[in-house]
Amino acid sequence: MTLNTVWAEIPMSDTAKNTKNPIRGLLTAGVRPQSTPRSTKSIINMSMGDPTVYGNLKTPVGVLEAMHKHLDSYKGHGYGPATGLNVARQALADKYSDPENGVNYTSDDTFLATGGSGAIELAMAALCGTGDSILIPRPGFTLYKTQAVSRGIDAREYDLLPENNWQADLAQMDSLIDSTTKAILINNPSNPCGSNWSKQHILDIIAIAEKHRVPIISDEMYEQLVFSGQVFYSTASLSKNVPVLTIGGLAKIHLVPGWRIGWVIVHDPINVMNSVKAALVNLCAILNGPNTTVQLAMPEIFFGDFNAAHLDFLKKTLEENARLVEKKANSIKGLRAITPQGAMYVMILFDPDVFDDSINNDSDLFHTLLWEENVEILPGDIFGLKNSMRIVIAPPKEILAEAFDRIETFCKRHYKN
Numbered sequence: 001m002t003l004n005t006v007w008a009e010i011p012m013s014d015t016a017k018n019t020k021n022p023i024r025g026l027l028t029a030g031v032r033p034q035s036t037p038r039s040t041k042s043i044i045n046m047s048m049g050d051p052t053v054y055g056n057l058k059t060p061v062g063v064l065e066a067m068h069k070h071l072d073s074y075k076g077h078g079y080g081p082a083t084g085l086n087v088a089r090q091a092l093a094d095k096y097s098d099p100e101n102g103v104n105y106t107s108d109d110t111f112l113a114t115g116g117s118g119a120i121e122l123a124m125a126a127l128c129g130t131g132d133s134i135l136i137p138r139p140g141f142t143l144y145k146t147q148a149v150s151r152g153i154d155a156r157e158y159d160l161l162p163e164n165n166w167q168a169d170l171a172q173m174d175s176l177i178d179s180t181t182k183a184i185l186i187n188n189p190s191n192p193c194g195s196n197w198s199k200q201h202i203l204d205i206i207a208i209a210e211k212h213r214v215p216i217i218s219d220e221m222y223e224q225l226v227f228s229g230q231v232f233y234s235t236a237s238l239s240k241n242v243p244v245l246t247i248g249g250l251a252k253i254h255l256v257p258g259w260r261i262g263w264v265i266v267h268d269p270i271n272v273m274n275s276v277k278a279a280l281v282n283l284c285a286i287l288n289g290p291n292t293t294v295q296l297a298m299p300e301i302f303f304g305d306f307n308a309a310h311l312d313f314l315k316k317t318l319e320e321n322a323r324l325v326e327k328k329a330n331s332i333k334g335l336r337a338i339t340p341q342g343a344m345y346v347m348i349l350f351d352p353d354v355f356d357d358s359i360n361n362d363s364d365l366f367h368t369l370l371w372e373e374n375v376e377i378l379p380g381d382i383f384g385l386k387n388s389m390r391i392v393i394a395p396p397k398e399i400l401a402e403a404f405d406r407i408e409t410f411c412k413r414h415y416k417n
């Protein structure tokens with residue numbers, strides 16, 4: 001027998017081929033070379049939804065102290081149960097139960113995950129398989145589509161309407177549901193829109209879900225992160241007859257995205273989710289749960305006295321930044337910011353007709369702005385909305401102000417004559 005000693009390139013699996021995260025793809029691909037010289041100014045990053053990039057928004061000391069304590073205890077270094085340590089699951093049940101609204105969780109209703117991303121994966125996989133469909137928002141967090149497509153799930157997008165405070169197009173949502181639809185995914189407050197829905201709008205979505213007997217996955221990574229005059233409503237607390245899988249995580253509120261702690265909580269007001277909970281138990285066994293030291297610290301992280309002051313500071317800072325970005329953007333011809341109400345983002349619409357031929361679309365804007373001014377935003381089309389850009393408002397004010405000075409210079413350079 002003769003051995004073939006020459007190896008061909010080993011092919012990629014079909015799953016990997018179908019798995020594309022447009023944000024990571026864009027940011028790792030680098031800048032598209034242009035004919036003008038590359039800017040030598042320092043880079044300004046308003047692209048990554050990571051609030052820790054500039055160091056102005058710091059993880060609360062109480063969170064760090066809890067982590068130190070549990071690191072030093074030597075009790076958080078082993079494997080934990082796949083669904084999460086009981087102390088963490090109980091902390092979640094205690095924090096998110098809302099008895100006044102009939103929401104009474106036990107630790108068995110909660111499932112720890114690797115970040116909010118892992119929680120989305122758990123919830124989606126528990127409800128949907130190949131050939132099923134799921135409704136997702138457009139514009140929306142890119143991972144929803146990435147994960148759905150990777151698993152052969154048909155991701156059907158319902159529109160969020162900028163002129164209507166980014167509320168969902170309810171008629172369209174209703175029309176997209178058929179017998180293959182296993183979940184309606186909503187995200188409130190929204191990435192990328194920075195919107196916070198009214199109680200009535202969430203109730204309207206719950207009514208659609210009830211009509212079709214479809215559960216809701218409610219991504220609430222930015223829960224409570226809303227600006228003055230706004231009230232955040234958790235979908236589970238409003239839902240009397242529709243099961244809700246709530247997604248949450250420590251990343252944004254506690255400013256520890258790298259710690260990779262997220263969760264799914266099952267609200268089952270009509271007792272139809274026992275199989276889905278069993279599915280979550282099965283799926284958690286694939287990765288055996290996230291970081292155990294952080295899980296041990298979760299009671300202190302959730303219930304420490306520092307939380308109220310921290311949340312106030314975070315909301316105030318983000319709101320001031322949002323107003324600054326909105327004002328600056330609206331003073332530049334061709335740009336229009338949609339007033340945000342929460343989360344960490346401002347969506348800015350741009351009018352390609354006022355710009356010269358080098359700025360025809362979102363991709364042109366992204367690459368040319370990065371090349372000429374070293375300002376990194378994210379093009380709105382990767383979230384599903386053309387002629388827009390998403391700005392992360394977590395950087396310090398002076399950095400945001402400098403970024404918009406550069407954006408103004410850039411726009412002036414590219415206006416059509």
Ligand SMILES: Cc1ncc(COP(=O)(O)O)c(C=O)c1O
Pocket residue numbers: 049114115116117118120141187190191219221249250251257260261262
């Ligand atoms: C709406 C939303 N859901 C989920 C996630 C993922 O969270 P994590 O970074 O903890 O995986 C993000 C992160 O940006 C997000 O914006």
